Amino acid sequence: MQIEKFYYDNRLPKMFGIATIFWGFVGMLLGLVAAIQLAYPVVNFSDYFPHLAFGRLRPVHTNAVIFAFVGNGIFTAIYYGMPRVLKTPMWSKALGKIHFCGWQLLIALAAITLLFGYTTGKEYAELEWPLDIWIAVIWVVFGINMIGTMLTRRERYMYVAVWFFLASWVTVAVLHIVNSFELPIAFNSLKSYSAYAGVQDALVQWWYGHNAVAFFLTTPYLGVMYYFLPKAAGRPIYSYRLSIVHFWTLIFLYIWAGPHHLLYTALPDWAQSLGTVFSIMLILPSWGGMLNGLFTLRGAWDKVASDPILKFMVVAITCYGMSTFEGPMLSLKNVNAISHYTDWTIAHVHIGALGWNGFLTFGMLYWLFPRLYNTQLFSKKLASAHFWIGTLGILLYAIPMYWSAFRSYFMLKAFTPEGQLQYQFIDVVQSVIPFYVMRAVGGTLYLAGVVLMIYNIYKTCSAGKFVPVEEAEAPALPKTFEAPTGAHWHTMFERKPMLMLAGAFVVILIGGIVEFVPTFLVKSNIPTIASVKPYTPLELQGRDIYIREGCYNCHSQMIRPFRYEVKRYGEYSKAGESVYDHPFQFGSKRTGPDLARIGGKYPNSWHFSHMLEPQMITGSIMPKYPSLFDNEIDIATTASKIHTMRNLGVPYPKNYEADANADLQKQAEEITKNLAQDKIKTSSNKEIIALIAYLQRLGTDIKNEK
Amino acid sequence: MKLSNYLVEIAGVSIFPIISLLIFVVFFGVVLFRVFYMDKNKVDYIANLPLGKDDTTTSENLNGDK
Numbered sequence: 094m095q096i097e098k099f100y101y102d103n104r105l106p107k108m109f110g111i112a113t114i115f116w117g118f119v120g121m122l123l124g125l126v127a128a129i130q131l132a133y134p135v136v137n138f139s140d141y142f143p144h145l146a147f148g149r150l151r152p153v154h155t156n157a158v159i160f161a162f163v164g165n166g167i168f169t170a171i172y173y174g175m176p177r178v179l180k181t182p183m184w185s186k187a188l189g190k191i192h193f194c195g196w197q198l199l200i201a202l203a204a205i206t207l208l209f210g211y212t213t214g215k216e217y218a219e220l221e222w223p224l225d226i227w228i229a230v231i232w233v234v235f236g237i238n239m240i241g242t243m244l245t246r247r248e249r250y251m252y253v254a255v256w257f258f259l260a261s262w263v264t265v266a267v268l269h270i271v272n273s274f275e276l277p278i279a280f281n282s283l284k285s286y287s288a289y290a291g292v293q294d295a296l297v298q299w300w301y302g303h304n305a306v307a308f309f310l311t312t313p314y315l316g317v318m319y320y321f322l323p324k325a326a327g328r329p330i331y332s333y334r335l336s337i338v339h340f341w342t343l344i345f346l347y348i349w350a351g352p353h354h355l356l357y358t359a360l361p362d363w364a365q366s367l368g369t370v371f372s373i374m375l376i377l378p379s380w381g382g383m384l385n386g387l388f389t390l391r392g393a394w395d396k397v398a399s400d401p402i403l404k405f406m407v408v409a410i411t412c413y414g415m416s417t418f419e420g421p422m423l424s425l426k427n428v429n430a431i432s433h434y435t436d437w438t439i440a441h442v443h444i445g446a447l448g449w450n451g452f453l454t455f456g457m458l459y460w461l462f463p464r465l466y467n468t469q470l471f472s473k474k475l476a477s478a479h480f481w482i483g484t485l486g487i488l489l490y491a492i493p494m495y496w497s498a499f500r501s502y503f504m505l506k507a508f509t510p511e512g513q514l515q516y517q518f519i520d521v522v523q524s525v526i527p528f529y530v531m532r533a534v535g536g537t538l539y540l541a542g543v544v545l546m547i548y549n550i551y552k553t554c555s556a557g558k559f560v561p562v563e564e565a566e567a568p569a570l571p572k573t574f575e576a577p578t579g580a581h582w583h584t585m586f587e588r589k590p591m592l593m594l595a596g597a598f599v600v601i602l603i604g605g606i607v608e609f610v611p612t613f614l615v616k617s618n619i620p621t622i623a624s625v626k627p628y629t630p631l632e633l634q635g636r637d638i639y640i641r642e643g644c645y646n647c648h649s650q651m652i653r654p655f656r657y658e659v660k661r662y663g664e665y666s667k668a669g670e671s672v673y674d675h676p677f678q679f680g681s682k683r684t685g686p687d688l689a690r691i692g693g694k695y696p697n698s699w700h701f702s703h704m705l706e707p708q709m710i711t712g713s714i715m716p717k718y719p720s721l722f723d724n725e726i727d728i729a730t731t732a733s734k735i736h737t738m739r740n741l742g743v744p745y746p747k748n749y750e751a752d753a754n755a756d757l758q759k760q761a762e763e764i765t766k767n768l769a770q771d772k773i774k775t776s777s778n779k780e781i782i783a784l785i786a787y788l789q790r791l792g793t794d795i796k797n798e799k
Numbered sequence: 800m801k802l803s804n805y806l807v808e809i810a811g812v813s814i815f816p817i818i819s820l821l822i823f824v825v826f827f828g829v830v831l832f833r834v835f836y837m838d839k840n841k842v843d844y845i846a847n848l849p850l851g852k853d854d855t856t857t858s859e860n861l862n863g864d865k
Contacts (some may be wrong), residue, residue: 178848250841252848320849329846334834341830345823367816587845607819611812 120157137716148643184241214640257316272301291671339381348604372424379417405456412448440494468557489535622669635787649680663690690792698771
């Protein structure tokens with residue numbers, strides 16, 4: 094067989110690696126600012142401009158750390174590791190460059206558009222439709238490059254890391270496309286409405302959201318682990334057989350877990366149960382991965398004690414195990430009753446994010462950059478200091494959040510002996526501020542560790558010389574191949590990347606189809622409520638303001654059937670109430686109270702004053718929204734919005750667009766007159782009027798049921 | 800996308816999750832059985848791929864040696 098010479102390119106891994114570090118710092122800094130805003134609302138700067146308020150800033154943080162930090166981390170690993178296990182360079186340098194530039198451009202545009210309020214209002218899928226299209230384009234470019242590399246490889250058997258990368262690629266493509274079905278209100282508008290509504294939108298969103306965790310934050314990083322841990326430890330992974338079993342199990346089971354984000358909500362019971370059961374089963378393949386990683390180091394723990402890279406990786410894998418035990422526990426309805434909407438969810442996320450994703454990335458970077466620059470790491474001591482500071486940071490992040498969650502739960506459910514709720518929501522907010530401060534300290538420590546890493550890697554690169562390419566040689570793969578008799582069936586998948594792709598694709602589709610088909614096609618899952626009607630044009634404009642300012646980041650709109658919750662917020666939410674909500678706004682967190690039945694609870698003047706000065710409720714941490722009082726409602730968009738909603742199935746009468754603005758103005762005048770009776774002077778064309786109209790509508794329709 | 804009005808109910812829908820469970824059990828039963836009986840040489844070869852220890856040995860030689 095002819096030996097072929099070729100080169101591994103180190104330039105793209107270097108660039109992706111630098112991007113990982115840069116966006117990691119930016120994303121974590123944004124997280125720290127958001128954390129401080131919750132304890133010290135003045136840091137929202139909302140007196141001056143609306144762009145940095147928590148509701149707009151938090152999605153920039155989540156997008157930055159997930160897609161910019163972890164995303165570039167994934168690409169670093171793939172562009173370095175895949176060529177070396179497949180014994181061929183990445184198929185196309187040009188596509189690689191387009192991928193790199195396209196992804197960084199995406200991040201920059203994401204940050205800008207989100208800060209300016211262009212958001213779909215769906216978590217981790219906030220980017221509006223032009224960026225969604227851009228994501229798909231770059232993802233296809235990336236896929237072509239990756240698959241091209243697999244098809245031109247010189248190593249017949251694809252190492253396990255490659256399957257994880259491939260499955261991640263195809264699943265993220267499916268998730269992104271399906272969840273991004275949205276109709277722009279006009280060709281020249283950034284605003285779009287989700288094709289799905291209410292409970293159905295919630296199901297699609299959390300099928301997407303949970304599997305973004307699964308196939309963006311977990312499976313590609315298992316690929317990172319399977320490549321870089323053996324490299325760092327100098328020994329092969331503990332059990333290749335285990336990796337086969339846990340790979341297929343993981344990708345099959347993970348998809349079904351989405352409904353565990355919707356326990357005790359209006360999602361049909363059977364879907365909730367499926368989500369719970371599959372989430373519990375998920376412990377097995379997840380721990381399979383963890384054990385495979387940890388057992389790789391059996392007999393080599395002395396190496397871990399002396400090597401910061403291995404320390405990062407071991408803690409990363411342990412946090413992965415912790416998170417994948419906690420997650421299934423949180424999927425039990427009785428546990429979820431306590432944790433949902435509280436800081437427990439945040440604690441859980443950040444153990445996975447800071448521990449698994451963060452630490453594994455740091456381990457990879459500390460291993461990689463010295464090799465890219467043909468030198469030693471500048472300071473092992475600094476790396477070790479980073480490890481300890483980071484670990485302390487994780488603890489100081491998570492523990493206050495657990496404490497806050499339990500405290501909130503016990504306070505919110507407490508009744509007096511007379512049968513009244515013991516605490517107001519604001520009492521709970523005030524009592525957890527100290528924990529928000531502690532969490533910000535934890536986050537600061539974690540970020541400080543990252544700063545140490547930046548310095549360390551910078552000094553490493555300065556002392557070394559970058560190696561742009563590495564020579565390699567290997568025999569070409571013969572064109573024909575006869576499987577030897579008795580070959581294991583799985584080797585067929587390992588030899589045939591397209592078959593592996595098709596197999597993974599089929600497996601991941603199963604869960605989605607079983608959960609979606611009945612929810613979409615069967616009437617009894619979303620029982621119709623006759624008194625529920627579409628939003629008026631003014632209310633629709635108000636709803637879009639609610640979404641623009643990111644109110645869902647702190648306020649939920651989904652009351653669960655618990656006595657203490659019904660007592661506090663009103664009748665629990667029904668599936669039929671949100672059928673016209675494109676997108677749904679159930680929310681995931683109650684930093685502020687639930688708003689599902691806020692309609693009619695307070696007079697218009699209360700809402701007016703509250704948006705202007707939320708601290709009229711002493712102790713509130715909500716930012717101010719003064720721009721709503723200066724900006725005018727964009728009535729030029731009313732007709733397009735009504736038209737788009739009708740296209741999505743909301744039953745506005747034919748040609749209603751012609752009358753919509755007249756109705757809008759009439760309703761706005763009524764509210765303005767009502768405000769004047771309470772001595773408040775304002776113009777009826779200001780945005781605050783639209784927002785008041787929307788809030789006063791929430792949850793009131795079912796009162797008209799006989 | 801008003802899709803909730805095509806069917807009032809799916810009669811006997813419980814057959815679908817049962818079929819899913821059967822597919823799952825059969826598939827993973829087969830996976831576990833065959834993983835158990837894999838050839839050790841092949842396993843060791845693939846597990847050592849990231850280490851790049853012995854780049855002269857390829858999967859072709861491996862099969863030849865068998």
